[in-house]
Amino acid sequence: MADLIDLQADQSGFAVGAVKAELARKLRRAVSGTGRDTLAATKDDTKSAFSLRTQSRRSPFSRLANAWKLRVYPNDARSDTLSPTALVYTKAPEIISAHELGVTIAPKYASFLAFPTIEAARYGRRIFAAMLTPAVWMKENRVPLRFVPMPYGGVLIADLFRVWTRKNGRNKKARLAVFRRERPQVMFVLIRQATLRKRLHVAEIARRMGGSLRVAIEREVSAS
Template sequence: MRFTATASDVRKALAGTEVQIARSVTAGMRQVTDGLKEDLRDDVRRAGLGQRLANTWRGRTFPTSGESVDAAAYVSSNAPKLINAFDQGVTITAQGRKYLAIPTPDAGVRVVSGRRAKGSGGNGLTPAAWERETGAKLRFIPTATGGVLVADAFYRRQAARSQRRKSFRAIREAGPAKGRSFVVIFVLVRQVKLRKRLDIDAVAKEWADRVPGAIAANWTA
């Protein structure tokens, strides 16, 4: 996803030499670039999507060097599909007869020994990666909406103080938790709905409306 902001008819709006106008327009558009980029990052952080996704927003001002009356601000994300999903709200459906595996809090930490979990893009935890890391086996239990993958109740997640480590292990308790024989590690569903959590168009429009003011603020006679 990307946005471009330009200043139109600045020669009519500003009375001055070509050099003065170019200097004002370019300085103004650089401020717009930085402001739009930071506000889009703030939008991601406010949505609770984390600094890493926020940092995918990048900005450039054209021309990259020198000054021009046709200067433009260009802001885009390095993760356009993910940004668009949270901006529009989309339904993600498992392909074929497969399920989407959603880790529960009992699954443990999400980073898998510093390695990329196959099929997860390196950002999530898969059932295969969980079994490999813990040495524990998962059992499938069907439900009305899909199913769950469970581990023996002798397994429990790491203590909170250990959950920032790059690896985790199964912790065996003395006996099963009272009243249950297993722990749900993954919930399996056919599809999941991502609700709209960003408002990118509103942020972009706000900064587009600021372009004339940014240029005027940098005007030097």
């Protein structure tokens, strides 16, 4: 009789383990699916906010949507945990936060914010555009910049900077010799502050997806 009782207990424990494992798989499917939906929603919101569907890949925000990532814990899909977690995060939290809240950016140790123009980036090839400052540009190119005041702030101009205009010809050397010009170029635009308006709705997406997770769990658990 004792052996029979022990056998029944073992079978009961096996049944409980099987039920737990199946429930864990269903919960993970629900969490993973909702996580993927959340990831897609945040990417779509970012793309819509900056009209990335109509802009070229050279847009400064073209990689912002792809900075959103998804991780599901535990990493092992065969784990029988009953508390799986999906984490949707971004590799650019400061940029995302600024465009979600709306902020005003002002210089901390200078009078102006300096934004490099296309010409400045072109002649500063060894420096990333985000790191290109007037001081770095002048050091790299050995060309002084002249400040010209404007109602909004001002511009920094490089005088007598050589601009190579390539046109059809017999050889490169001849073209450069014939079409070389020297003219002033605007390298930086200076403004006193910049205001970023609210574009993103991450908190709203998180609230909406919280309800979606409950529905997904109920659907998975009730499925046969």
